[in-house]
Amino acid sequence: MGWKTWGLKRSPWVYHVNVGACNNCDIEILELLTPRYDVERFGIVLVGSPRHADALLVTGICTRQAEPRLRAVYEQTPKPCVVFLIGACACTGGIFRHGYGMARPADEAIREIDPGAIIAYVPGCPPKPEAMIVGAVKALAAL
């Protein structure tokens, strides 16, 4: 394990990007910060700026309005970073897959500017907080 990822695995700071979610996944993400799950035990902290972030939590279908913003936020995140696609919508488009507002799946939008992006998928509608923690553990192990 290189020294570059030694700290990263122990203190992933996350930035939450909502690209058109129904707010359900967002509520479950906030659940992670509550005393019940308390992800600060693992050094995970929610930060206010993508410049401080090591992980992006993307929720929602990638709408036409949000797609360029998602790419801008990804570019503003210092590398190495991990992208978490939280929920069925972010992973596949979910039931909105054929909707007129859907631009394209979020992973495609990110892979277009960075083919080597590390993307973790956490399916569910919404995923349980435990599922998000498992996703985080797997993604950090893959670094």
Place this chain on the structure above:
Amino acid sequence: MEIAAAVAASIGTLLVGFFSSWVDRKVTARVQWRVGPPLLQPVYDVAKLLAKETLVSRRALGRGFLAAPVVGFAAAAAAAAVLWLALLRPAEGFLGDLIVVIYLLTIPAIAGIYGALASGSPHAAVGASREMKLLLAYELPLILSALVPVVQAGRDPEVGATFSLGALVQFQQNAGWTLWSVSGLVAGIVALLCVQAKLTLVPFDLPEAETELMGGSVLEYSGPPLALLRLTRTLLLAIAPIYFATLFLGGMGDAASGWSWLALAGKYVAVLVLVVLVRNTNPRLRIDQAMKFFWFGLAPVAGAAVVLAALGY
């Protein structure tokens, strides 16, 4: 040799600061009924940031933006070295080291303002303007409260007028802690609140204000510069209780005896936990409320404390 001692003092302060920032986060977590981060969490954070990419925004003035954290960190490290010199070898301090410490402790804030304004972000600009106002607001009561131990020592014909921290510590060994007098108690409370603002902790965390400015003055920093900013804050978190203990709680007393380290550690933890509890039990003030609080609330009180000290209370 002197340089090595100064570097050792700064590194030691940094280690103390890592511990303090863990105490801060752990106590905060316990207050919120959470478990909180592990002991080495502040070290992990800094190690991670040092390995990350540095991004400079297109609108930023690159050199000043990147130089500001270095200047702030250097000033904080120098302040730590001067403080430890006064504590460990009181006789060797120079006449005005109290003034030097107060001066050095303003530089991180000024460097923060410069870096935020150079970053070209509107959020950081709002944070910088607040930091500037906050600095103007708390400096006056902070300096007035630091005058109280000086005036008390000045009334003693053996000590005389001095701004030397070592002399103030030795005076407190003979005459008792500054805090155990009317003027000292008032000045101590004022100084503690100013320290809270100096550390930009709640209720005075206006420049960063995570919930409204999303990081404010540090918003645009990433990677190693952000690590330096965190190290500066870590240093300040260690320096502030030591500064308070030196001026108001008799420093570490007689540095030669082993008990003095224990005494200093006790004073340190007491001040730190007080600061953390204030941070956890107060909502953030608006900037106009904060300025009114310092200028029209604390500054006259601190001025009255100086007068009381001059009268011998």
